[in-house]
Amino acid sequence: MQKSMKILFLTRLYWPHVGGVEKHVYSLSTSLSTRGHRVTVLTTQYDKKLKSREKRDGIQIIRFKQPGIKYLGLFYTWHWLLKNIDLIKESDIIHIHDVFIWYLPFRILFPRKPVYTTFHGRWGKYPIPFSDIIQKRLGAKLSKGVISIGEYIPRNYGFKSDITLYGAVNKVQNSKFKIQNDKSIHSASSGLMLSKVEASKFKIIYVGRLDNDIALDIVLEAFSKLSGYDFEFIGDGEKRKECEKYGKVHGFTDPTPFYKKAKFCFASGYLTIHEALANKCLVFVAYRHPLQRDYYKLTPFSKFIYSSDNPEKLAERLLYLNKNKKAAQKLIDAGYNWVKTQTWEKLTNSYLKLWGIKTT
Numbered sequence: 410m411q412k413s414m415k416i417l418f419l420t421r422l423y424w425p426h427v428g429g430v431e432k433h434v435y436s437l438s439t440s441l442s443t444r445g446h447r448v449t450v451l452t453t454q455y456d457k458k459l460k461s462r463e464k465r466d467g468i469q470i471i472r473f474k475q476p477g478i479k480y481l482g483l484f485y486t487w488h489w490l491l492k493n494i495d496l497i498k499e500s501d502i503i504h505i506h507d508v509f510i511w512y513l514p515f516r517i518l519f520p521r522k523p524v525y526t527t528f529h530g531r532w533g534k535y536p537i538p539f540s541d542i543i544q545k546r547l548g549a550k551l552s553k554g555v556i557s558i559g560e561y562i563p564r565n566y567g568f569k570s571d572i573t574l575y576g577a578v579n580k581v582q583n584s585k586f587k588i589q590n591d592k593s594i595h596s597a598s599s600g601l602m603l604s605k606v607e608a609s610k611f612k613i614i615y616v617g618r619l620d621n622d623i624a625l626d627i628v629l630e631a632f633s634k635l636s637g638y639d640f641e642f643i644g645d646g647e648k649r650k651e652c653e654k655y656g657k658v659h660g661f662t663d664p665t666p667f668y669k670k671a672k673f674c675f676a677s678g679y680l681t682i683h684e685a686l687a688n689k690c691l692v693f694v695a696y697r698h699p700l701q702r703d704y705y706k707l708t709p710f711s712k713f714i715y716s717s718d719n720p721e722k723l724a725e726r727l728l729y730l731n732k733n734k735k736a737a738q739k740l741i742d743a744g745y746n747w748v749k750t751q752t753w754e755k756l757t758n759s760y761l762k763l764w765g766i767k768t769t
Contacts, residue, residue, distance in 0.1 A: 533622030617677025
């Protein structure tokens with residue numbers, strides 16, 4: 410019988426905060442809990458309304474207030490962990506998501522304690538800040554095992570990962586209609602314009618943060634070349650007002666109903682791409698610099714999506730796939746057949762393998 414392990418995750422943000430890392434840690438934690446492991450998530454109390462301690466879906470959540478001042482916040486985190494050092498002492502495994510700096514002094518205090526790190530990356534800033542490179546290399550050096558979410562991380566930060574993952578998706582039962590040819594859709598020589606009648610024949614969504622650092626300006630420029638259609642945005646951020654010029658912004662909400670109705674999805678992260686492929690959407694992504702390009706290109710699903718730093722090419726490809734049923738359906742089927750094998754159970758097994766725990 411498999412031994413129940415006490416696992417402590419450290420992550421800057423967690424449920425109910427919305428984001429890719431938060432969903433990754435939540436889904437991994439619940440999967441481990443269903444296998445009988447005791448999981449505690451240590452995170453920041455980013456909203457004063459949140460409880461400092463609570464249990465949800467079998468996961469013990471512990472939150473601490475972290476000052477927003479850079480170095481003061483770090484020293485406070487170390488002080489808080491020292492006061493609550495039993496959390497570390499009583500855990501069989503410590504696994505850190507990005508914030509290895511939180512654990513740095515305790516790596517020295519507990520040299521034999523198994524500590525692992527998952528690097529989720531920061532692909533918005535380029536050139537990469539030197540401090541980011543140093544922190545990741547130090548975390549990799551002092552960890553017993555390392556997981557990178559994306560090949561672009563070890564490639565650009567200069568360290569070796571034990572396992573490379575790309576996220577996962579819940580099982581999806583999909584019965585969405587197949588694409589129909591629309592020969593009236595075409596690329597106009599004057600600038601790829603669609604009439605309102607033509608545009609109403611398909612739905613385009615964008616899912617992700619509405620921020621400057623994720624090449625959203627390139628996506629919006631591509632949208633400007635698809636005139637006459639109100640796009641829908643599932644997300645929020647500093648560019649919300651600009652996005653509202655194109656269509657309705659729904660904020661951070663469950664994107665599932667929108668995937669089911671959409672034919673095209675412009676995505677901004679791995680989990681969004683997984684979910685869109687699982688819902689048989691045609692997926693597009695934009696990048697601005699080499700780090701963002703590697704983020705999308707160095708993946709097993711790169712052949713199932715279309716990525717570009719050119720807004721006109723993004724619009725041209727969308728029009729082509731809308732017009733050519735066979736090409737579009739072939740892409741949809743290939744992406745769906747791949748992504749349906751990328752389950753949270755499979756991802757959980759990768760973590761257990763890294764920790765040296767047999768899977769059941």
